[in-house]
Amino acid sequence: MKDIMTIPRPEYPRPQMVRPEWVNLNGEWEFEIDHGKSGKERNWFNDNQKFSREINVPFCPESKLSGIAYTDFMAAVWYRRTFTIPASWNGLRILLHFGAVDYDTEVWVNGQSVGTHRGGYTPFSFDITSYIQSGTNIVTVCAEDDVRSGLQPRGKQCDSYSSWGCDYTRTTGIWQTVWLEGVPQSAYISSVKISPDLANECAHVEAKINGTCDGSWSFTATALYQHKQVGSHQAVVSGERARVTIPISDIHVWEPGRPNLYDLNLTLLKNDQKVDEVQSYFGMRSVALDGMTFKINDKSVFQRLVLDQGFYSEGIYTAPTDEDLRNDIELSMKLGFNGARLHEKVFEPRFLYWADQLGYLVWGEYANWLFDITTATGLERVLPEWMEAMERDINHPSIIGWCPFNETWDKNGTKQNDEVVRIVYKVTKQLDPTRPVIDASGFYHVSTDIFDVHDYDQNPETFKERYEPMGAGGDVHVPFPDRQKYEGQPYFVSEFGGIWWDPVAKNEKSWGYGERPRSEEEFLTRYEGLVSVLLNNPNIFGFCYTQLYDVEQETNGLYTYDRKLKFNQKVIQGINSRTAAIEKALKEEAKPSI
Known part of the structure; x- marks a missing residue:
């Protein structure tokens, strides 16, 4: 076996269920x-x-x-x-x-x-x-x-x-990563689901046990904050499950930019003797929709998101190093974004680990691009893996919503099977009732907690005309009104921009949305105009700009494919960081009357 320093991606690949006995086969x-x-x-x-x-x-x-x-x-x-x-x-x-x-x-x-x-x-x-x-x-x-x-x-x-x-x-x-793990022969902890309950100042923990356990088996979960124990509970293992509720004596919420996390020690015992032990972590935070607002820990948070495709010039789907995963998040935050849509890919757990560690909001998505859901056959291929993805990622506090489908295009003139979308939405809600779900981002909505749209209009004036009436309590922009209906849900422009800017302006192989700006100044004027329309609208809770970095021929990123910044960082950050109208209105309401 090669020395660990020469093994690519040597870090532990499953950060929410850590055991010491493992061997990396990379x-x-x-x-x-x-x-x-x-x-x-x-x-x-x-x-x-x-x-x-x-x-x-x-x-x-x-x-x-x-x-x-x-x-x-x-x-x-x-x-x-x-x-x-x-x-x-x-x-x-x-x-x-x-x-x-x-x-x-x-x-x-x-x-x-x-x-x-x-x-x-x-x-x-x-x-x-x-x-x-x-x-x-x-x-x-x-x-x-x-x-x-x-x-x-x-x-x-x-x-x-x-x-x-x-x-x-x-x-x-x-x-x-491919890896070996050694676990106890008799029984071991195979998975864990952690449900923080901020309102009741506790965390619910459910562990799945592989092995036969009678009444002599018990399960203990202990929470620590900054190495200090803040709660513990033990329960008898019942069949293949163990459930405990841990009262948390010292509450520190996880929120954007303030990633307070608790360590969690999980122990499986037989006759009070330790058989298996796993280290995990969790964040105390809540997510809720309230009118037109999206609240985290009962506070409205305007989502300034960016589209992240999860591609790397030398590794394609796989980041060259763990540090590259962290770096992508930090590059986004430096530009004033507080999160991302993890687009058309189930990102690797280490990316989500860094999102948890850095206080970065993300939407969990699936890789359905141009997938055929015109018949129920599509359900057979989507639903099992989507359920596996949710089970893997459900404990990450950084994930604040689920989106199983993105732009469900028709196939050869045949419309999507709405029941496929509806069933996947319902199953998602059943598996995780704590987060909102967008059934089919951009179009065509069937059953959804949030009404989102994709809009690549490059003209800030016409873009403004489309959304301004909604901000004043008037008509809501609904693309494809013959295929979907707005029913008063919170509103989200989850893809926009995509401004085509290639530093090599005459590169005919590059691609982006709309007409290329003729200068960097024209790019920034367009960018500010589009972003300001959404920040100034009190009835839109967030936006997602396309995209963080170029990917191959798609050159509409704020960074190049090798993560070099194209524009003045302070200018982009300043545009993105302006106070959103919905946040400003809530701050005004909170002021005491004189």
Whole structure:
């Protein structure tokens, strides 16, 4: 095994469920492209199979960092590497984890299939205890990928040979950390759901237990703030679940820019003897819609969001380092944004960890771009993985809303199946009643807590004419009135701008919205005009500007693809940081009468 300093992405990949016993399997793997998807027929999973290339995991083969940089379509890809189990793990159960593999995956250990997974964005794991042997072991992975099917959620991965417009280089196969974990043989904590209850000054914790537990088993959750215990509770394990409510004696709320977080120690005991222990964390914060306002901890917060696509020039879907994830958030905050729409991608957990740590608001989305939901068949592919994504991310205080669909375009003249949208909305609300849900961002709304629109009008005057009546209590702008109806929900312009600005003004391959400004001054005048329309409207609770950085040919970012700032930071920050009308009105109401 290589020294940890030479392993790419060496940090612990699951920050909300940390155990000390783990081994990172990132780094050099054998690799093969299987254009004909015939590898299984040819028994490529056998122990004696050798592949002709090497790849640097967890970077996808399309990326430079993988060492492959092959950007044509790949029907299937294969990976193979050896590993050994630490001697200190003797007697433990061995789990093999994958952060994300795109898209249909099968895994073999020592030539035996240990399981399959469908979905390109969510984690999965297999208990491989009974498949391993002493000494050297072999893990083989096959991932099949077809973004052209229309029934594989792909996000912004391009379904034509070359990237164009707002579709970018594809990601095939492994793109998040692969790792081994040692857990107790008898029973262990497999997942946890943390529900902060600010109104009652407590946190509800529900743990899922893998293993058979009788009445001699108990579960303890202990909360700490800055290393000081502020609450603890113990309960008997009931079946495969353990539920406790922890009273919090010292309340510090999590909010934008003030990321107060509590550590959480979770312990599984048998006859009061510790069997398993996991470290986690949580934030005490509430989210609520109140009239036209969006409140966090009962305070109206105007959402100054930016669209983040989650792409990297050398890693494609995968950030080169953990620091790059943090850096993207800090770059956004330096420009006066307080959050982001994590667009058309289920971002990796480490990004959400940094959002939690930095007090950054985010919307959890799914990768449905141009996915076919004209029939109920689409539900089969979307709902299981969306539920997995929610289960993985539900504890993050930075996530303040869910958005399972974005721009549900019709397919070949056939309209979306509204029941697919409605069912996914209802399931989302059932899994998490604490956050608002946008059913289909931009269009076409069926059942939604928030009415949002996408508007790429580049003229601040016509943009103003569209929304000004609403600010005065008049007509509300409703795109596609034949397909959706406004029913008094809070209003959100969740995509706008996208101003096309390429420092190389004559680059004909670049793309953006509308006509390119002729100068930086013209860009800033347009930017200020569009942003001011939304900040000045008391009946709009937030905006999301497209976008934070360029991605390949789409050059409408405030930063370049390599994260170089295009404009004067203080000017952009000043425009974004002006007091929003809705916040100003609430401050005026709060003033004591004389």
